[in-house]
Amino acid sequence: MSDTTPSSTAGPVVLDVWCELQCPDCHSALDDVRALRARYGDRLDIRLRHFPLEKHKHAFAAAQAAEEAFEQGQGWPYVEAVLARTERLAERGEPVLVDTAAELGLDAEEFETALIDGRHILIVDADQAEGKAIGVTGTPTYVIDDQRLDGGKSQEGLRERIEEIADRVLAQ
Numbered sequence: 001m002s003d004t005t006p007s008s009t010a011g012p013v014v015l016d017v018w019c020e021l022q023c024p025d026c027h028s029a030l031d032d033v034r035a036l037r038a039r040y041g042d043r044l045d046i047r048l049r050h051f052p053l054e055k056h057k058h059a060f061a062a063a064q065a066a067e068e069a070f071e072q073g074q075g076w077p078y079v080e081a082v083l084a085r086t087e088r089l090a091e092r093g094e095p096v097l098v099d100t101a102a103e104l105g106l107d108a109e110e111f112e113t114a115l116i117d118g119r120h121i122l123i124v125d126a127d128q129a130e131g132k133a134i135g136v137t138g139t140p141t142y143v144i145d146d147q148r149l150d151g152g153k154s155q156e157g158l159r160e161r162i163e164e165i166a167d168r169v170l171a172q
Helices: 024-043 059-071 075-083 086-092 094-103 108-117 121-133 158-171
Strands: 013-019 044-050 141-144 147-150
Touching: 013 024, 013 158, 024 044, 024 075, 024 158, 044 059, 044 075, 044 121, 059 075, 059 094, 059 108, 059 121, 075 086, 075 094, 086 094, 094 108, 141 158, 147 158
Parallel strands: 013 044
Antiparallel strands: 013 141, 141 147
């Protein structure tokens, strides 16, 4: 006997945020990310996707450090803290990543080791390759319900557009 009633346990809507942690525009986008998190809670799965740009020499290391922070259970707080320090990261480089981890009570020695042994490089490389494959050219770029929204040039109206799409998908 099979149950033919539609399932109301569909998972959350996924919002991929293609981001680079040395990018001032990504720092500006945090307000939108926070607002979306507050509005939708666990109905919207906001996933950080890495897209380090060559023009920012510490972005690749920052992406690896963010993965270590997620592994240690403090991914988004770490991402927000690093994005608040984009200028300092540009000036001082990797020590800022380790210092930020220590300030948040994370295992800073493990961050140093992760940056040396490259344990998170494959995740960052895979994100970057996928981003290029779907047409990401700058950050931040959002993908929700297979629609790509480029925030690299302007954040104007993007949160509203994301909300329209999320509301439509959640109503289905």
